[in-house]
Amino acid sequence: MLNFIVRRILISVPTLLFISLIIFLLLNLAPNDPMAQVPLTVPPEVKEKMREALGLGQPLYIQFFKWLVQFFWIEPQVLFDHFFGTAFSEDKLRVISWQTRSPVMDMIVQRLPQTLWVVGMSYIVGILIALPIGIYSAYRHYSVFDQAGTFVTMIGYSIPPFFTGPLVIVIFAVQLGWLPSTYDTVHRVVDWDTFMVQLKQMVLPVMVLALQTTAQISRYMRASMLDNLSQDYVRTARAKGLSEWTVVAIHVLRNSMIPVVTVIALNLPAIFGGAIITEQIFKVNGIGQQLIGAIYANDLPTVQTLTFMFAVLIVSFNLIADILYGILDPRIRYD
DSSP: OHHHHHHHHHHHHHHHHHHHHHHHHHHHHSSOOTTTTSOTTSOHHHHHHHHHHTTTTSOHHHHHHHHHHIIIIIHHHHHHHHHHOOOTTTTOOOOBOTTTSSBHHHHHHHHHHHHHHHHHHHHHHHHHHHHHHHHHHHHTTTSHHHHHHHHHHHHHHHSOHHHHHHHHIIIIIIISOOSOSSOOTTOOOOSHHHHHHHHHHHHHHHHHHHHHHHHHHHHHHHHHHHHHHTSHHHHHHHHTTOOHHHIIIIIIHHHHHHHHHHHHHHHHHHHHHHHHHHHHHHTOOSHHHHHHHHHHTTOHHHHHHHHHHHHHHHHHHHHHHHHHHHHHOTTOOOO
């Protein structure tokens, strides 16, 4: 297993470098101009100096190499300095946002907790709802509950967040007035009342993101349970006189969770993509809203850094899914 992990990590390094190159080329070859939002009254020679200050006058390979050095060498030094009080990154140029002239990673660190709160909570809620639905639907397959669950999950899986978001706002915030329509990022929890306010403002964005998670994972859980319920070892366990709870909860569920756990690990990066849209709808000041704002402002360093971080998440969780599959399934051998 250790050799497999080392090999996958070594393969991931050139993969991520290639992904970063593709992202850099796509962003720099796109028909956008960082100077497009500069007022027309600014003289052309001043605009040209501003472009040179941003490093736009340099060849593309130099710009790409500088970004690699800043992201993979200087930013880790900044993190090391923060935790250990050293000064390795002092006076070194970091990845700077063209829009705010501040370090991109500092902006991400400020906004990341909001995204993690919403995304993490929605994924946990989605899994906790999906697993019982999938298990009971498989155990009582073709029942009224199974048919209703299939209908609801198909709707949840097919409707995108940009539709369900405004829909739940109209129903629960406008018509019923039960929940707030926007997310207050600066809200702080200090007592029970503020905790309830925080809980209420998280309900709608968590509901929207958890809907697709619940729909997808419940279908995988149902299919895996149905496949294992018809196996010979289940009939053997029942013939031995084991209780139905023991057969389903211990024998069937344990084997059925093997493919589902890998699906859960693989789908986690995808929910960050849904969070980009959801944060715009509910005004969550997270990295998704930061990415959209950077795209509108032609802030290429911010867009490139955030996009590459999403790519790192995908590669990392693919590795985690492979490791979990090998741990849970004794038939899998990587050595």
